[in-house]
Amino acid sequence: MSAALFIAQRFTAFVLACAVAVHLATILYAVRGGLTAADILSRTHGNIGFAVFYGVFVVAVAIHAPIGLRNILREWTPWRGATLDIALGLFSILLLVLGFRAVLAVFTA
Template sequence: MSARREARLWVVQRASAALLAFCVAVHLVTIVYAVRGGLSAAEVLSRTRGNFAWMAFYALFVFAAAAHGSIGLRTVAMEWLGWKKSTADLLMWFAASGLAGLGAQAVYAVVRP
């Protein structure tokens, strides 16, 4: 199982990195653009509320960040903290579900109509 699992995690890590590169670029450009008109919660919400495109974009962003960050944490835990693989796997799933859950909640909060 080990070979397949490690190869699979590597693919997810790489693919999520590519997604993040795209998402972060869009996110930063949007920030710079949005700030020109003065930054306020009302202004942000007027753009995102009920907007399905922004919801899809930020859902993808959250998913990629949760996958990428948690796989990275697993490696850090094994290499720097000397954790066993099984323990590091638990950390990975905990971090992934935590990030995905909190992120999904945030996405819902800004796009709900």
């Protein structure tokens, strides 16, 4: 792993550590009295704070996960070089698309 990838992975790990803690704490707090999908969507609809928070979450995941997966593939398989980097670049884009699709869906629902 190069220095740039190492720094990107560690920085996004820091972001995710905070984001996941907020995410889980919010879930535990929000559902303590029971919660329906309609209740959730009524709170997230048009909520810019929610969209920005989960937008950052998605970007961090899209950077962090492919770097980790690349390390695992490099260590456990003979796959190296440009094809590996392209494949994981596409995986990163897939995570971005799926993630932002979900954020947009609950923001506009």
